[in-house]
Amino acid sequence: MGDETERDPEATLEEWKESMQDEHERAIAEPDPDAAHEVEGVVQVSYRVGYDYDPDEGLVVAESEQVDERGEPELLGCSCGVRGMTREEAREHLAAARGAE
Template identity: 60%
Template structure:
């Protein structure tokens, strides 16, 4: 007995279905939902420590910001649409206003 299913084809079909659902959610938002675009960004710091012999531990002595706050590459809407580019997020919000 042979297995006629092609895992590569199944994966491709799944990806196409997910992409179509994602596009639909971006361009046809529910008007009754709250729509606010959010993203997560991280700023890095260089932190130095000094040893405290009384407590036997390292204590934070100094911190220096080593990069600037940057806008995240992927955004989400509080309505549940995730993983949008800034262009897709703009289209999502514009679709709500139409």
């Protein structure tokens, strides 16, 4: 037991992060030619909602007002399964997919 080398958890975590980043970069640059490629993102818009009390229904929405504008998503995903892309990475991914067609 004393001759077993213990792995540094921090080093293991860093190796895992690097391998995941390498895999992510490959998936962006080398899209699956047989998959559909449609990039999308998700944004949230906030609303202020006012409620009234109804004895039969409980709280009911009395009014709602949008309090901010729709922004641009920070990260994008592709229908082929690649997630967490910046706009530049998504552009690169679609350009590579179009070139592979």
